[in-house]
Structures are given as C-alpha cells and as structure tokens.
Amino acid sequence: MTAYAALEALNARAGTLGEALSILHWDQQAMMPAGGNDSRGEQTALLETMIHEIAAGPAMGEAIEAASAQNDLDPWQRANVAESRRRYLRATALPAELVAAKARAESQAFAVWQQARPADDFVAALPALRTCFNLARQAGQAIADATGQPLYEAMIAGFEPDLSVAEIDAVFDDYAAFLPDFLDNVLAAQHRREPPIPLEGPFDIELQKAAFQDIMGALGFDFDHGRLDTSAHPFCGGTPSDVRMTTRYSDGAFLDAMMGVVHETGHALYEQGLPAQWARQPVGQARGMVLHESQSLTIEMQIVRSQAFMTFAAPKLAQAFGKSGPAWSAENLASHAARVERSFIRVEADEVTYPAHVILRYRLEKAMLTGDLDLADLPQAWGDGLEALLGIRPPSDREGCLQDIHWYSGAFGYFPTYSLGAMCAAQVFAAAREQLGEVEAQIEVGDFAPLLNWLRTNIHSKASSGSTNEILMAATGSALRTDAFKAHLQRRYLDG
Template sequence: MNEAYTRLRARFARIAVIEEAQAMLGWDAAVMMPPGGGAARGEQLAVLAGLAHELLIAGEMADWLAGADPGDDPWERANLALMAERYRRAAALPGDLVEAQARANAACEKIWRGARAAADFAQVLPAFTEVVRLAREAAAALGAALGLDPYDALMEGFQRGVRAADVAPIFATYQAFLAEALPLALARQVAPQIPPGPFPEAAQEALCRRLAARAGLDFSHARLDRSLHPFSGGTPSDIRITTRYDEADFAQSLMGVMHETGHALYEAGLPTAYARQPVGMAAGMAVHESQSLIIEMQACRSDAFLAWLGPILHESFGGAAALYAPENLARLGLRVGRSLIRVDADEVTYPAHVILRFRLERALIAGDLDPADLPGAWREGMAALLGITPRDDAEGCLQDIHWYDGAFGYFPSYTLGAMAAAQLMAAARTRVPGLEAALAAGDFTPLRTWLRAEIHGRGSLLGFNDLLRAATGKPLDPEDFMAHLRRRYLGGG
C-alpha cells in the first residue's frame, strides 16, 4: 500500500473513534441522562457529527482517494472502495445540514418520549415536521450525488445494495402469504398454561446474564442495563445492552436480551485486523438483524433449546414444573396474534409492521405523505394489513423511536434480517455437525463458531446478497423464511 492509502486508513480510524464516542453518548442519553440534559446532549452530538463530517470531506481526501494504492490484498481493496463510497455520501451533504439534522433529531427524540407517554402526536408534530424536512433535503442531495432515488439513497446508508424495488415485491409476496397463513396459524394454535408469576426483576436479570454468557457474551467487555426501548450499542470491545423488565412476563426481558446478545456477538466477532476500518465493520443493518434473530428466533425458540431452558426457568422462578415443559414453553413463546405493537409482535405478523413502516416512510420522503397525516395513514395501513386499528397514537405512529430520531430507510432491515436468519439457520442445520444436540444442551458454541466464520469474521468484505451466497450458496431467498413459518406454525414439512 502507498502513502496516500496509509493516510486514508489513519483518517478513517480517527473518524471511527468519533463515531464510537457518538454511540456511547447515545447510550448514556437513553439509559442514565436526566431529562433536562437533552439540549446539551444534542449539541454534543451535533458537534461530533460535524467533526466527523469535516474529517471525511476535508480537501485532501479527494487527492488521497485518487492516488491511493492498497496493493493486491482483497480486504484492502474492498476497504478502499468502501472509503470512496463513504466519501461520496459525505461530500453530498453540506456540513450545516449534517449538524442541523443531529440537533433536530436529538430535540425531536426527547419530545417524542413525552408525546408517546401522553399518546399525543400533536406534541411532537412541529419537531417531527422539521426532522422530515431535513431528511427529505438530505435524501435529495444524496440521491443526486449517487444517482439514486432519494429513498433508495437513505436505504443504502443502512444496507448496501438493497433498493426499494428489491424490497417491494418481497413484501408484496409476504403480504399474500400472511393473508393465507395467519388465519390457519390462529386456528391451529393451542392455548398455553400461563405461569402465574410474579417474576422478580432481580431473578430475571440474573437469568438474562446467565443466558447471554451462555451464548458467548463476555461480560468483561459488556454491560446490561435498563432502558425504555431495548437496544445494543457501544463498540466491539465495550458492548452495551439494555432491556426492560415486566414482573408479569419473564419472556420479554429474556428474549429481548438474547436478541441484543446476537447483535453484540456480531460486533465482538468482527475482524480485529481491520478494526476501525470500513471493511472491518458490520455489513449492514439487515445483516445485523439476521444475527440477532438467528439467536433469538431460530435458536432460542427451537424445540431443542426449549427442552434445555425449561428446567433453568423452573430453577429461577419456581412453581409447577409442567409450566416449563418444552411443549408449554413453545405455546407460550410462539403464540400468534394480531398485535398493534411491533416489538410485541410474533414472527408471523412482525413483517406486516415493517411493511407498513416501509410504505409510510417511503411516502414521507417522497413528499406524498404530509407529517400531519401520519396518524390517519397509520390507522388505515394497519387495518389493511392486520385488520386492527390503534386506539391512540401511542399504539400507532408514536410507538417507535426511529423516525423521531431521523432514521428513515432502516425498517426494511428488520424483515430482510428475519428472512436471512431463516436462510442461515437452514444452512447451519445441514453444515454444522451436532448443532441440534448442542442447542439441546444449551451450548451455542457450534452455531457461534459457524457464524463467526461465515458472517462475523467477514466484516464488510461482501454485500448483503454476496454474504448470504457465500454462507448458504444463494442470495436472499424469502421462501426459506416462509418454509420455516409453515413448519413452526402450520405443521408443514
């Protein structure tokens, strides 16, 4: 590699450190910052965003990119291509717009918290209108620079190589599948016996820590805390997971933590030789979601794992042992219903929540939907997809943080990730010897080892479909997900 490329590597490492600081400040804001600290935190985040942007578009960057020679190593060549892509995206956005978005997003997110608690969209509408205005401005600038539709330009920022034209037919196919499968799944499910509880928070937290460690999370490099909305953040060596506890329902915290542990294991397994380089980072949010869901939905809700988990739950919470038999745990954990809340939805109906958000945010960015009309459009869309309507805004368009924090183009990653998780698990079951026996013993080592080789350790060397092709032999195939649902919920082969 030549001097120009060496300088680029150093510059991107500095940018990565700033972005790590942003992530940690964001975690702090969600977990422990007092309500009155929002304005100061918004300014801090805006300044950091501006600094990273200035470093990325500094005058010398164009010269370094033009003169860079990474040599013949495929990782370094991929790294240079990703650097150039990040530069093009950053150069398309004026610095004042980047800082304005950071401030507006931070301010809106704080107002959203109160609006959600009050179930009152009107409280957040002025701030949200500004967030949407700035998002449209950024999307237009990115689209013009990259030769993409504005919404596609935003999607590209979350998952490389995935466009609305790719997603729309997949979602249409799934909507048709759901219309047929949901009534059948509802008709054949058997009501579970509900463990009476209460399930003390301290016992839940101890169990969450135990299972996360069992999955491979190293608590010398990780924390588990509480927040309104569960999430995983931090850095590969300083991982932060949050969850929320309900003493009437242990599954919410337990499965939430295992979901976030999947995210954390991905970050911890990224290639250390390329730490703080674009090629050493996660391959995108759909890939990230596949890693959380292969742990939570594919492994932790499998018959094999539930057989191991039952006695652990009985040991933790007491009560009748029959309540924790694998058959009853499956009935508890795999219940299907028409839920209004995305994060509470089962895996059959969850994609409908994503489809709704994909369609609405695409319309918001295109200017086809005014922010003031969002609550009504939400009610209409939910009625069309699941036949239910929210009673208030908290059950409707206020339930998610993403839009109020400026994240447009993100939602498709959830369902693409679920589909990829099913495809990866199908491949793992044929390629990993002893996988089922290991899960039946509560041992994630074979699955984690395979994922580290096939997904985690590849960083961003490959895009979404190429990564799946390398791991499973084919690009994303939604049929694997639908086949998984048929087997689990419809008794299909």
C-alpha cells in the same frame, strides 16, 4: 507513509470519534438525566461535524484516489478503499451545517418522544418529528443528487447499501399476499391445540436481569466487552469492544423482555465477532442492517423461540423465578414463545405477523417521501394500514405511530431491513443446520459454541469485505431469497 496508510489513519480518526458518539447515544437513552438533553445535542452535533470534516475533507478524497492507484493492496485493503469511496461520496454530498442541524434535531426529538409516547400525545411529538423528517429528506435528496439514486434508495443505503425499492417491493408484496391465508391457517391450527398454561407472575425485575444475563453468557456474549442496561426502547449500541445493550421490563411478564434481550444479544455477538484487526476501518464494520438484523433474528427467532432452546432454558428459568409445575415445562414455554396473534406492538410481535408491521412502516415512509401523506395524518394512515394488513386498529397512538424511536432519531429507511433480516436469518440458519448437523441437539444441552463459531466464520468475520449477497452466497450458496423463511414458518407453525 504510503497513500493507503494515510487513508487508514484518516479512517481510524473518524472511527474513533464515531465510537465516542455511539457511547454518548447509549448514555442518552439509558443513563442521562432529562436535563442533560440540550448539552447532549450540542455534544453530538460537534462530534458529527468533526467526523464529517474528516469523512468529506479533501485529504480523504486525495487519500482514496492515491490508494486506488496502489497495485500492492490485498483484497481486504482494496475492499477498504472501495468502502471508503462509497462513504466519501455520501459524505461530500452533505454540508456541515446540515449534519450539525440533524444531530441537534434528533437529540431534541428523542427527548420529546420520551415524554410523548407514555402520554399518548402525538400532537406534542409532531413538530419534532416534522423537523427530523424534513432534515432527513433534505440529506437524502442531497445524497441522491450526488449518487444518481432515487431519494428513498439513497436513504435506505445509509443502512443497507445496494438495496433497491423494486427489490423490497417484490419481497414485501409477495409476503403481504402470502400472509392472510397463512395466518388464518396458523390461527386455526393453534385454536385446535390446547392453549399454553399461563405463567403466573409477578416476576421480580432484578431476578429477570440475572436470569437473562445468564442466558446472554450461554449464547456467547462477552461481558468483559459489553453490558446490559434498561431503556424505553431496546437497542444495541456502543462499539465492538464495548457493546452497550438495553431492554425494557415488566414484572407482570418476562418473555417479552427476554426476547428483547436475546434479540439485542444477536446484534451484540455480530459486533463482538467483527475482525479486531480492522477496527475503526470501513471494511471492518458490519456490512449493513440486513445482515445485522439477520444475526439478531437468528438468535431470537430461529433459536430462542424453538423447542430445543426451551429444553435448555426451562429449568433455569423455573429456578431463577422459584417456580415449578407443568407451566414451566419446555413444551409450555415453547408454546408461549411461538404463540401467534394479531397485535399492535412491533417489538413484541410474533415472527408470522412481524413482517406486516414492517411493511406498514415501509409503505408509510414511501408515502411521506412522495408527499402523499402529511405527517399530521400519520395516526389515521397507521390505523388504516394496520387494519388492511392484520385486521386490527391500535386503540391509541402509543400503541401505533408513537411506539418506535426510529423516526425521531432520523432513521428513515431503516425499517425494511428488519424483515429482510428475518428472511436472511432463516436462510443462514438453514445453511448452518445443513453444514453442522445436530444443531438442535447441541442447543438442547446449551452448547451454542458450534453455531456461534459457524456464524463467526461465515458472517461476523467477513465484516464489509463483500456485499450482503456476496457474503450470503459464500455462507449459504445463494443470494438472499424468501423460500427458506416461508419453509421455516410452515415447519414451525403448521407441520410441527
């Protein structure tokens, strides 16, 4: 066995354990009874420890060094060695005890959050949140010490490599300055138009599930390698060959649930499009969460909220719910889907105000990590920050700092990738439109194959063979920029 083959074997073992761990996380959020949480914490802690023993073990380090010396590797193999080295450096910074402690704490915190959020009880959630934060900070500092990165950048790199705080600050400060006048203009233009006709419910949840699965299939989701379930917070997990998606429903409205489904479908399509020949290898996994979020937001924001998509979907939705009349026209549904308003819930926000929700969380994370914000003061800081960005304050913590699962699962550093992903999505879709031609006409008749094939070729199949900007450069001719996003917003909300 060559050194490189030995490296692949180690990666495959760790990758298979990681797949099992991902299914356990899905089960915990979608299927597991509440009484199973303590056992699940021990299960995930053991799997995380086993993965860590491989990822940080001496055999991994030796295999990486020996494989690096081979001169017969092709570009993908060299990229696999490089990505293995990056992960090894992060893994060796963490003691096994810390890895296990984080897994247990995050499992327990999830159970606490599940109870605290509907009860609007931040005080009950605070101890678990503080434990998750302290352990995440401890792990981040260990990685920062090993890599030479600043603390927050080391934590962000767990979700998106090679992303600096200076880059994020520049993008977010620019958008925060752009938003107030643009939002006022959009709301004024919206006020001058007739409001959309209300969509009268109720909407049977089983009918919603069936309708949304039809839409998933039309978009290209492979149900032989994935499924849709229900959870308190929408997410996409599982493995590329067994994708597990969830959403949440209300019988009083269906568009929020539908947008959750199509958002997670974008994630799922990326996972299902990763190169199967590189399964369980670092190079075969999604590059990072900026590209991942770009794929979910290409589907949700660029496609599904468009007039072209509603031309395709309106008759299907009307039939699914047994409805008719002008409220169910493509124009009216598109007006609902593109409605802009200042709102409290991130996952239900429109694409104009959505970045403000992310900027808020990003600023709070920075303040927590520098010690400028104690977690006990988070509700007040949340309200102050949202008021500064959007001019509104949440009436409850359930609609404020308790709404997201991320911090209770230790995912500090994830939030910036959402809005960077939205900007990336606009850039990707603009390139696809330019290269494919009549994309809107194809969407109107439900022909999503040309666009999906373009995404497969230019984004999904690249996996981690290059950096985010290298993949974007090849696909769009440019590294990540913000002008395509602003142009998209201008076209949809002011010029349309």
